[in-house]
Amino acid sequence: MTKQHINIGLFGFGNVGRGLYELLKRVPEANAEIVEVCVRNLEKHSKEAGDLKFTDNATEVLDNPDVNLIVELIDDADAAYEIVTAALRRRLPVVTGNKKMLARHLPELIKLQKEMDTALLYDASACGSIPVIRNLEEYYDNDLQISVKGILNGSSNFILSKIFNDGMEHEDALLLARELGFLESDPTLDLDGWDSLFKLVILTLHAFGVYVEPERIFTYGITHMTDADIRFAREKERRFKLIGHAEKTPDGRLILAVMPQLISRNKFIYSCEDEFNGVVIKGLFYGKQFLVGRGAGGHPTSSAVLSDISAIRYDYFYRYKRMHSADLPHFSNDIFFRVYVRYNDESDLDLLRFDEIYERYVSSDTKYVVGRVNLARLHDIREQLAERKIFIAAYPND
């Protein structure tokens, strides 16, 4: 069903939707146009782009006989799920960027795609403009995958960059990020790692063929990072980066986590700055690959959306080949690893149940430990760590 012309039914007209509208005007070769746009606030949008037809009736767009592809770019994950499934059931191919919805519903969406023989593409959902899903699907899928990790959230990376590069105070960096519109209305999505978590769930499925519910993955952000932590990183000539991490162990287990990490200067990710995302993909034969690009923003993300639209024109669909692999790795949190923990009260240390302690520092204004903990334990006590404002970061020995 190679389509000569793509007629888009668009849901949402925020930064990315508007970016797509502008991009399509610049690229007539794409042979795609927006036929109808569904928005919540009809009043607000209908004045903006005069040549577009707006509605607030989702069914009207889904049932529009001129529409042959749905692009879903709204914030609300539940509403997005309704739209995407309704479209697929009508055998309308869908392009979406909704990572939260995907991370929650991927298994059923994969099933529905297959049942309806209709494509759902979502490269814009993970790392904005970086074609990471497409490459995991199409290029790295024949090698023995070892790990996928990286900076999956642009806002928190922007803040960390301002602190470590420009010597900005933590509070000021946060304010600047807010001013520039880099933070979500609910900033905990970015700063506590939830946004990175959703992307990690999606990437893990494509890299290792395994779906893991977001709730099972230890996720901890940079909200409780203080100046003492920043000083520690500087002394060690490292930088904190918020890292999503998926790795297959030699004994066939799949370890997943989202948390800050002390990155040394010789790592690719050390130099991935500002609002950029950076992903390091490792395979047995191809070795190490590093992909960097803008992880957010209307224009970069709309370019990724258009790449997916164009792929659908050529009948492209994800094959999820890894899911059919003979020996899928098994998700596990049972691994010990080296961490830096800045704590406030001695009872915090009991909570963490260190396997070993390598380094310990106590002064009147700061206390920290470098030691070995179990990831499963961290997952169990996540809430308490946050309540006690403990800061924790992976601190690999390299």
Add this chain to the structure above:
Amino acid sequence: MTKQHINIGLFGFGNVGRGLYELLKRVPEANAEIVEVCVRNLEKHSKEAGDLKFTDNATEVLDNPDVNLIVELIDDADAAYEIVTAALRRRLPVVTGNKKMLARHLPELIKLQKEMDTALLYDASACGSIPVIRNLEEYYDNDLQISVKGILNGSSNFILSKIFNDGMEHEDALLLARELGFLESDPTLDLDGWDSLFKLVILTLHAFGVYVEPERIFTYGITHMTDADIRFAREKERRFKLIGHAEKTPDGRLILAVMPQLISRNKFIYSCEDEFNGVVIKGLFYGKQFLVGRGAGGHPTSSAVLSDISAIRYDYFYRYKRMHSADLPHFSNDIFFRVYVRYNDESDLDLLRFDEIYERYVSSDTKYVVGRVNLARLHDIREQLAERKIFIAAYPND
């Protein structure tokens, strides 16, 4: 013609061919096996891999009825051309890594593919394991392409890294690269930029839809770099990198060059070290993308070859969409730009015909100029620059 099983007729059994053989053993899911191998020295190879069938008769492999795909991995560009065209004429799809052959013959090979309706894939030919051609074809092809540039040769980058990172002497770095097998038997291919040139020609076709004969592109390497040049770069807190550069100007011209460049610390490419390749791709909407990976070596390159083999299994072929664009850019060398030139004799300066000179330094042991020259002039006097052992590097004002 989605193939259930790929039966490979392999030409060449060097590092990459052997890497492919090992990789296929590890990945049964690839559903591919090597049926017959054509080598020059039958004696040498037949003992190495006991389960493989070797021959020195090319026609035998091409006419083997069990073979349904040809993988061409030999050094000799002329012989490779014969094999690739003979295979395509037999409607046998081909995977090749021969950049020199491709850079010379791409237009006719594109025509032949179309005539025979048979795929020719070659992602391994440019930047080893980095999927740069595939991404230019499939992902970045809907945006307005601005530039593609980067480190396209691993050996010269290894040498420059040893000098700038490890403080190694130029001569020692060269010796180490030779010891580790990073230099071609003819090292001028790497050091004088010819290898980068061939890759640039291939990438340019996929990024901008324009084929430019290698001879028309100014190409200058690092052979004449001296300690004085290295000192200059260090003083300016920059590093020399050998860069292949393709850029579309706002007035629709296509500027191409391969030459050293003084890279400042804030650039992605500054941190691309050792034998890694790194490519920066810029588009109007997606912004800046940076892809890094091993640019050479049997294993990384064989992984790229297997990705192409697998793509052929799914009927993938390059569409060369950019070539059908309405306004193709026109190749031009007529551009002025800022360079650093270390010279030996005052007459060298007349040769270069500087438009402007910004900086000039003369001492008993070194002489250099920072000024503005025309790329077309450099192209005209390339031979003389080399004869006079002049070192020249782009020196952007950033």
